[in-house]
Amino acid sequence: MKIKVTGLNYRFDEEGQTLSVEVQYQGRENGNSFSAYVVLENKNFDEMTRTDFENEARKTISEWMKGSE
Numbered sequence: 001m002k003i004k005v006t007g008l009n010y011r012f013d014e015e016g017q018t019l020s021v022e023v024q025y026q027g028r029e030n031g032n033s034f035s036a037y038v039v040l041e042n043k044n045f046d047e048m049t050r051t052d053f054e055n056e057a058r059k060t061i062s063e064w065m066k067g068s069e
Contacts, residue, residue: 003027003034005054010045018045023057036061 007024020041027034038057048056 001027001029001032001034008050008053021045021048021053023053025057025061 003025004027005023006026007022009022009024010018011020011022013019020039021043023038023040025034025036025038036057038060040053040056040060043056
């Protein structure tokens with residue numbers, strides 16, 4: 001299944017500092033679907049690229065899947 005990023009949103013505080021980045025994923029294949037919404041927090045966002053956000057979010061999803069049964 002090809003899972004694509006469908007959204008990338010930034011949340012800022014009053015001083016303009018990035019508080020969090022929200023990454024949304026969606027995929028469909030053979031009648032099956034997958035969607036995920038990941039909120040990244042407590043990172044050095046100013047040093048991160050879009051690819052970094054996607055990689056961090058995928059790591060989070062992977063950890064969720066390892067913990068599910």
